[in-house]
Amino acid sequence: MNKKMIVRADLHEDAEYRKRMVTDGLEAGFCAFMLREGDERYAELGRMDVIYTRNGVPKDKDIVYANVTTPEEQDAVLALAGTKKAVIAETGEWRIIPLENMIAKFRGSGTEVYAVAHNAEDAETFLKTMENGTDGVVIAVDDPSEISSFRSIITSCGEEDLVPLKVMSVRPVDLGDRVCIDTCSMMVPGEGMLIGSSSNCLFLVQSESEDNGYVAARPFRVNAGAVHSYILVPGGGTRYLSELAGGDPVLICGRDGTTRAASVGRCKVEIRPLLMVEATDGNATYNVILQNAETIKLVTPTGSKSVTVLNEGDEILAKVSSGGRHFGMAVEETITEK
16 A cells, blocks of 8 residues: 555644554554644654644645535635645545545646545545545544554555466476565465566465474565566566565465565575476466475465476466566556567
8 A cells, every 4th residue: 555644643632642642653554643843752752754733734834734524615625736735635524525526636736635534444435536546544533542443554455366377387497596585574374475477477476384394484485486577566566576675565465366565574585496387377378487395385276385296287376467567567568478
């Protein structure tokens, strides 16, 4: 979720309560806050972006906090498109229509639109309105403990359509540089990353989340494959495995297509024996090159299977798409990759 989430921690009259809004927000994973003028010390509780307010209004004149509850108020806000850095909109009973109008008007103007959300359900709605949604939301809740309910919004990345492919062949190739991705998140069996030699077919490579009796599980790790491979990242783009480094965002995908964001802790590039798995959807043939080892598994519709025991005719899950990629972004262009 590449949207900005701002926790409003400036409204309560009790200073300790405002401090707790900040600490609970940080613990929930948020790093942008609205703080009251005079609460600058709370900005030292963690690295964060801060909007300071005075009497509930942003001190930065380039950020407008507006109530949008009447047609007249909506017209006044729409007139700000292209003139301010951001508009934070507090909508009334009519929540969606004013935001749709703002999103349409402000798109491409240089002015960002933020909606005030009082619960996680509203926040998700605002971020999906008119498909692209607002640029972010301002979390405004009375109880600091409610902030954690918004946590899933920043990690969830929607769903991917996965289809079964039939394995055509599995064969060894020469030694090569393979990338092992250690993340800052734990995964479970059936979860992994979408990896492939061609951008229009990415195989679901499972995390090392299963014990095998010989090597302890590493549920934070995906042994992802050869350095040339593509990996799907949050936002729908791809990266080469060779480009990834600590702190980069990656996408974790489950067997059901549900995805979430994670951060790379480290990447290890080592020379290892490799093998190529070739599979088809009946229309085209695709491949992925992985380390030749028992712990590397591809996710199937019902479980997972080690690459060392894959057989012709086995079904494995992948994301298949049309078009190609230019600097990691999907393009409608005829590109042939072999």
